Amino acid sequence: MMDRDEMDMLAAEYVLGTLDPAQRQSVAARRLAEPDLDALIADWEKRLSPLNSEYVAVPPSPNLFAHIRRKIEETGKRAGDGIDNIVQITMLKRKLAMWRAAAIGAGAIAASLVITVFASNSVYPPQQDRQFVAVFHRDDTQPAFVMSVDMDSQEVTIRPIDASTPVGKTYQLWIVTDQTGPQPKSLGLLENIASPTVKQLGQFDPAMLRNATFGISLEPEGGSPTGLPTGPAIHGRLISIEH
Template sequence: MSEPEDAYDDDTRAAEYVLRLLEDDMERAFEARLANDRDLQSLVQSWEYYLADLAVDIEEVEPPKAVRSRVLASVADRAGHRSWSPIWSWLAGGLVAAGVMVAVVLGGLFDGSDDLTPSFRAELISEDRSVILTAGVIPATHEIVVERVAGAPPAEQIHELWLIADGADAPVSLGLLQNEGTTRIRVPDEIAPGVRTGTIAISIEPPGGSPTGAPTGPVVAAAQFSDL
């Protein structure tokens, strides 16, 4: 008999990763794959866009049964009519599901009203200019969009992005950067206000990122955001 995990495909894993539902070891394994798997990166970015409104604080409300049914049908359709899994059970109940349903009642998810234009920009350039990245902040979605202009981490290693907020005792990891192209990172609401005035930095880390919660490798570059 196959294990329950066999029913999970990459699309479902990507959704659970965005929602931070994976166990620590599963998340580390997923991030190790994410560093070099462009298809997986695309799935994560797609789910980040699709589920971004879940971060909005909405008071818990018991939705009408008809609305609940429509939302679950919509979510199932987004997943490509795949088999039911724990992620949909999680979405179906509790505060987050209520928040989604209220958002649908008020006009639907992603109605195009958010301004997705970056408002702040920073350049991360190593001392020898072998690594150059640009980063922009989209305040409406609390996203940092990092574009790799030149350079990459050493073989079998990865770049990790950190925030050192004003007055903070230690840096906070914002996520892992793709080795080429664009990386989109959604900053948790509780630390998002510190991005504008803080310092961002990139370090060289093992696959899956720092195992300690703090930079373990060399810091390649650091910068602060300025207004566009």
């Protein structure tokens, strides 16, 4: 077990930039699940950030923003692209730590998820982007579900954190990919939200899956009568476990 001073020096060197790639990656992953480490890193960022004033502004090529915009449009699906009732999932890191802190009441679930995240992270070399986690928030605050996506087995696992199903209602999982077009496609119901639900996504192209948008909506029992989400959606956010 790392003592406080060791952890502080790890945070300091992470911010300073002197760790090797494997250590950097490990710290970047650990901070997601270790609020203490994350806070130490934030403290060091604050301490050393005055040095940023020594960086001289240098204008990049004038056309660079057009490339950035194209990249975002290719990879990022975000608010405003016309999918009602499904809130976009966005790449996100720091919130996992916050989520974990918020989910202390669901301690066992939180702990097992975090372990899963680490176990899977350590197996893969950097920049593989094979593991994703999405946190679905209700009202943008309370985490309701956590979903992990494993690109190798093409499986999603949805774990309830703080979700209850109103009488006569059921949760339904949706996906939007380039492969399936602009309309959300149902991945089925989350019938027993007391335990994790696993869904197979074998029919999707992995490359498409990587950029997919997921959503969870509250529907009448038996699922959406229209084949499209009709009820209020739960806010979801995707975290790449790459780093």
